[in-house]
Amino acid sequence: MAEKKLGIDPGHGMGNTHYGKFDTGAVNGGLIEAKIAEKWAETIRFIFMQRGIGCFVTHTGQTNMPLTKRAPSAEAAGCTHFLAIHCNAGGGAGVEAFYRDNGDQEFANAVCNAAVEATGLKNRGVKPEYNSQYKHLAVLSFKGRAALLEIGYLDNKQDAKALVNRDVRIAFANKLADMFM
Helix, strand or coil, X not given: CCCCEEEEEECCEECCCCCCCEECCCEECCEEHHXXXXXXXXXXXXXXXXXXXXXXXXXXXXXXXXHHHHHHHHHHCCCCEEEEEEEECCCCCCEEEEECCHHHHHHHHHHHHHHHHHHCCCEEEEEEHHHCCCCCCHHHXXXXXXXXXXXXXXXXXXXXXHHCCHHHHHHHHHHHHHHHC
16 A cells, blocks of 8 residues: 555635735634645644655645645645645634545544544534535545545634644644554
């Protein structure tokens, strides 16, 4: 069996839908989804590197990376698994994950459970992508195990506190790394 390698896609960011334009994603006060997702991706990458686990991040900082190129870039980097990291907004609370098909459901469930354990937030469950507001999630076109994780709600005080907590990010990254050992 091939060694597992995780592709991480911090949601939104530079060039997401328009080259040279920064897509913030959800915003609440000073909290910006794209910046939070990037911090989580950086933390995961760091922990994976420390533990000798293969990891690839689709984009960082001001790198232009169109949404449609993210999953293919992870495939080209030899990733076996793909995780898109996002934040919710809109008056809810908790963690949820989306998956493409039954083959991805187990991975999405494990990722969601790791996030719930690390954040202490409500488990909103794991759902097929057609239950998302978009019906088809471009990042889930990855050829391998894929999930989109909504790590919490920016407009919920308890969730927001967990989203920006360094120790929570580290705890999640370690739980995720355990899945790849």
